[in-house]
Amino acid sequence: MIVARTIEELQDVVGESCVTIGNFDGVHKGHQKLIELACLRAKSQGLVSVVVTFDPHPLRVLRDDKTPPFITLTEQKLDLISQHGPQVCLLLEFSMEMAKLSPEEFVKKYLVNGLGMKEMIIGYDYHLGKARAGNFEILTKLGEKHGFSVDRLDPVSIDNAVVSSTRIRDLVQAGTVWPARPLLGRFYQIKGEVVHGMNRGGKLLGFPTANLKLVDELFPKPGVYAIWVEVDNVVHMGVANIGKNPTFGNDALSVEAHILDFSGDIYGADIRVHFVQRIRDEKKFNGIDELKDRIAKDIDLGRQLLSQPEAAIKLTRPDLGLTNG
CATH class of the missing domain: 2.40.30.30 (Riboflavin kinase-like)
Known part of the structure; x- marks a missing residue:
């Protein structure tokens, strides 16, 4: 897996891509299914499979000291992501400037112009852009405008409850x-x-x-x-x-x-x-x-x-x- 921290590093690496994006804290079973689906879709369409994630975690920038302890540090997160097959991981530095980008500004700058995105796969509850405005419906409309499709993965449940970083964190902190x-x-x-x-x-x-x-x-x-x-x-x-x-x-x-x-x-x-x-x-x-x-x-x-x-x-x-x- 190629790891890049800027779009410029990937100019000669990625032509057209299938992208999944998220924070991926813990790289749990839900995240794994998302990454593996992106890889499968990319392979079937002759695209490059790309995972886009952030360092530091956006909450650390937006909430500072009010964040929970994270399950995986960046090094381990990248290691775990690599085990599920993506060809590229774009690790973007999250900042207040990035947080101010509208969904369309972010998608155009990083995903469409930067990665040649032709398909986007997101988790069931993922939002991007300023004020988390970029939900599935907004991203679908942006896809129609900028030439990419959007698919949303249903939640992954184990033991009759949705797998989430919060659920895992609670279990670990409780000693279970x-x-x-x-x-x-x-x-x-x-x-x-x-x-x-x-x-x-x-x-x-x-x-x-x-x-x-x-x-x-x-x-x-x-x-x-x-x-x-x-x-x-x-x-x-x-x-x-x-x-x-x-x-x-x-x-x-x-x-x-x-x-x-x-x-x-x-x-x-x-x-x-x-x-x-x-x-x-x-x-x-x-x-x-x-x-x-x-x-x-x-x-x-x-x-x-x-x-x-x-x-x-x-x-x-x-x-x-x-x-x-």
Whole structure:
């Protein structure tokens, strides 16, 4: 997938295109269906398949500090989009100037003149342009005027409810990560660099942990989770604690992952943590021995949970040759 941040970068790349456009936070099952449909239509008509999205998320510009934590950062969003087949992703910088463009101004500048758009596919609730005026009906009229067709994808429902970024975000923040999997098509995941922590895990407790430098915005509710951990393209079982370690009186949020049956120095490495199931709340223990006993039980339970067939990780990057460790 070619990633461009300006129309100018695509002048010699895109002739005529089928475009889908959106924020795609989470790249969930609804988004995936939208992207895959655009790719299918493009292939059938000899067009270039293009995904148009934005960085930063428009809400971050329009509402500033009143935005929710986003499910995917830009790097991960692009990675996930690429897995569903589009030839090009145009990542536009969203600004107040762009927000002031009418639907027709935006469509003409970026999609018709810039991408040679011949077909546009949008989600059931998508709007673009100033004051979100560009709904399906307006875009259809613009298509008649400027020579492109518009199709709208019906909402995707799972468990009798529409799949949405808001629904996924609510589930993750509540710690109910297991029900988020079918909506995402994968376990909810975060990525981070392994950094030095307080040196308690291995030395004090006997359970070495990988402490993550936190860059993601959305984290599950504090507690202990059964997880899959990607280290150097190998997937391992693990158990993670999210929280402030109340037994030790910490104040800062941390994510500490104990990787089962693993040894090795991974300081400075980037690892990916996939949250499978919540085991328990974070709690304050009366002492080190009580905490150690509870961690041992958490590890046993985590191993049992991850050994169940339904908990098997769905590898989202087969091109990396990921294998189970």
